Amino acid sequence: MSALPLDLLGDVVALARALVDIPSESRHEAAIADSVGAALHELGHLVVERFDNTVVARTNLGRPERVIIAGHLDTVPAAGNLPATLTDTRLYGLGSVDMKSSVAVALHLAAHVAEPTRDITFIFYECEEIEAAANGLGRLQTQHPDVLSADLAIVMEPSNGVVEAGCQGTLRATISASGVRAHTARAWTGVNAIHGLAGALDALAAYEPRRVFVDGLEYVEGLQAVGIKGGVAGNVVPDSAMLTVNHRFAPDRSPDEAVAHVRELFAGYDVAIVDCAPAARPGLDRRPAADFVRAIGGAPQPKLGWTDVARFVAAGTPALNFGVGDPTLAHTADEFVEVAELRNVAAAMTSWLLS
Secondary structure, eight states, rough: OOOOOOTTTSOOHHHHHHHTTTTOOOOOHHHHHHHHHHHHHTOOOOEEEETTTEEEEEESSSOOEEEEEEEEEOOOOOOSOOSSOOOEEEEESSSSSIIHHHHHHHHHHHHHHHSSSSEEEEEEOOOOOOOOOOOOOHHHHHOGGEEEEEEEEEOOOOOOOEEEESBBBEEEEEEEEEEEEEEEEGGGSBHHHHHHHHHHHHHHHHHOOEEETTTTEEOEEEEEEEEEEOOOOTTTEEEEEEEEEEEETTTTTTTHHHHHHHHTTTTSSSSEEEEOOOOOOOOOTTTHHHHHHHHHHOEEEEOOOOTTTHHHHHHTTOEEEEEOOOOGGSTTTTTEHHHHHHHHHHHHHOOOHHH
């Protein structure tokens, strides 16, 4: 199947709608990567490379500063929200918020800003919505670190068109209880492992999230049960049960400190850490980040959630979140972006790259 054509020189809203209409659930980004790659190859001022289903396009103008503008191509599974619907004021559809409208802005910039005052590396990557090992940006960082060399990175996660700095760390753990299997008619001869999780559930229900200021921005932590397993049959006292929890921690905590916090809270249980990704401090005191904030305007906000800014910050590159859409609408069946915001973000980014 040939790549569906994308008009990068046309209207940015029409481009966003076209991107939404290309299904690209995680691990199935080949079609959209084909279209993005083909469209970028038509622009003579960019060097375009492809790494699996991640597309990289770079200017090489010899500017004194290089910036990365990154956006992921994948979406969560559809929920009856394809194809896109466009009204006078809103674009509805899968990925319109997370994050095809922002990808449209980046592609619009790639086509319309041929002589930026900074060199640009555009990265359109795969598998952001699933496990970290599959993340296209993470694989680039490991296999082709030179591609990520820059003075500043802008990750175009939805942020309501304002700068969101830093990000929370995220940790997933399992809390296990064991028991003794028995017939439910003689339950007193066994020990119910599911009942054994009551203390852990009580701890979660009573948990008060920490609120902490980091570099002047307030981050709110969280700890939630996100899954529970147990039981083998309707007439058997279960001998094992497992609770899965997700902890979102502020940038003043290291992954080791977050792990220690979870282990302390569930002392007495078998706690296994499934995965853990570090938080990122805002870094607003770094010159390239401060310059970007001044150019975009408005008061920076904290990013409540984990994003790939953490990868850049860990590597020593200042990074900020700035994109189209309300993050609270991401992954919902009726996600939408305001057309005016989409145009405003495109205009703000264009002005910055030409300033």
